[in-house]
Structure formats: structure tokens, C-alpha cells
Amino acid sequence: MWKTIIRRLLLMIPQILILSILIFILADFMPGDPFTGLVDPNLDPAQIEAMREAYGLNDPLPVRYVDWMGDALRGNFGRSFNFQRPVTQVIAGRLGNTVRLSIVSIILTYAIGLPLGILAGRYNESILDKAVLVYNFVSFAIPTFVLALLMVYIFGYNLAWFPARGSVSVNANTTWEVFSSQVYHVILPAITTAVLGTTSIIQYLRSEIIDAKVSDYVKTARSKGVPIQKVYTRHILRNASLPIASGLGYTIVGVFTGSIFIEQIFTYSGMGYLFLQSINTRDYSVIFVLVLFYGFLGLIGTLLSDLILMAVDPRIRID
Secondary structure, three states, rough: HHHHHHHHHHHHHHHHHHHHHHHHHHHOOOOOOOOOOOOOOOOHHHHHHHHHHHOOOOOHHHHHHHHHHHHHOOOOOEEEOOOOHHHHHHHHHHHHHHHHHHHHHHHHHHHHHHHHHHHHHHHHOOOHHHHHHHHHHHHHHHHHHHHHHHHHHHHHHHHHOOOOOOOOOOOOOHHHHHHHHHHHHHHHHHHHHHHHHHHHHHHHHHHHHHHHHHHHHHHHHHOOOOHHHHHHHHHHHHHHHHHHHHHHHHHHHHHHHHHHHHHHOOOOHHHHHHHHHHHHHHOOHHHHHHHHHHHHHHHHHHHHHHHHHHHOOOOOOOO
């Protein structure tokens, strides 16, 4: 197994390299430059051109890529044009918020999805099952930004149960106040993310349970007098959970990448919000690192899903 993991990790190196080349090519087609809208419009164009020359933006694309890659291999990912700080410091300042949002979202996603999927599968064709299906269809059909705006409007402004903006209160001073404020601010965007993420969990689990209930091994267990509760816990749920377990890695990655729009709508100061800011300001240095990070997460998610599936089903071996 370890040889397989190491081999898969080594294969990620050329994949990340190809992704970095694609990023540079696509970024070169973006209109404008990092100084667009960030400098005085009355500034002499010659001065703007001198700034572009100083940052190497007039160099050919291959030269810029080789220079950036050489610095990146030495741990220098450049400076943010917008924040005038090293890119690693800018991202590190937002990473904690995104990780916090992702962890809470994943916990809520499975806390909501697993019970609903189990109940819908066990009591299929009942009123409960139909209610769960309606919830599932709505959560699947509603766009991310629509649900997020509704959550902000209802629970943020009308009911005022949760803060509608930011990641921490400006009035928080002590360590406990900061922590409690961060938890309070993360609840509403995390619930929104979780509602959108339960669709596949409920659907897969419900379908697998319904199929397992009529399988031969379940009929055999029932004919031997095994209690129905034990049949579900030891036979049906164990087999029905395999697709859910295999998708855990993708779920983790999906929460990280899907939080881009959630963070933007909730003005939540995380990596997703930073990513959209960087695109608007043409902050190439930050864009490159964030896209590479999301690409790396996707590769890790694939490997993690394979490992989890192998752990829950010893019959499966990854190659």
C-alpha cells in the first residue's frame, strides 16, 4: 500500500507542473494587468510602463514562467500586487478561516445527510421518505448564490440570529471572545454549505439501502431470525456506506473549492474570498498559488477517497 501511495504522490508532480503551465497561459489571456485600477488614473503612462517593466510583466511568457517556477522551488511564491506582502503570508492569513468553515461544513453535511439518507432508505415510499426526497430535490436544484442570499436575508437580517458578514467581530478582544465570535460567524455559511452538500449523500445512501433490503444476504439473515435492527447495522448499512465512504475525499475537496461563492456572499474572509478578489485585481501571484493549491487538493482528494474505500472494504486494493 505504501508503495502505491508514494507512486501516486510522485505522479502528482507532473500533473501540478502541467496545471501551472496552463494557469500561466490562461492568465496571459486575461485583460488588463495587476496595475489596472490600482494606480492613479492621472499617473503618467510612462510611469505605469516603468512599473510593469520593474515587475517583469513585459517579459515573454516562457521567461516569466521559468522565473516564477525557479523562485517557487526555493519557497518564494512572489509578492501580492494588491496587498504588497509575500503571497504565503497573505494566504496563511486566510487559511484558518477556510479550514474552520470547511470542518464545520463537513460535520454538518454528514450530520444532516446520513440520518436523512438512512431514514429515507429504511422507510421508502413513506411520508417521511417523500419529505426527504422533496428536500433533496430542492437542495439539488437551488443555485448556491440563491440559497446563500436567502440565508443571509432570513437569518442574517430579518431574524438577526447570526451575523451576515465577516468572519469575526471587530469588538472581540480576548482570546475567548475572538474564538466564540469566529464560531458564531461560521455557523450560517457552514449550514448553507452543508445543505447544498447533502444531496449526493442522501441519494446514494437511500438507493443503496433500498437495493440492499431485497438482496439475498439480507433475506438469508432475516430467515435465520436475526433481529431487524442487527440486520440494518451489521449488513445493510455496512454495505450501503461504501459509496459514501469512497466519496469522503471528494466531499472534503468540494467543500474547500465550493466555499468560494459562499465566502463571497457572506463576505467571509477566507481563501475563496481572496481568490475572487485576486481575479478582480489581476493579482497574478495569488491566483497562481491558489489555483495550484485547489488542484493539489483535488489530487489528494482522489487518493484519500481510494484509501478510505480500501479501509472500509478490505477486498478492494488500489493500484
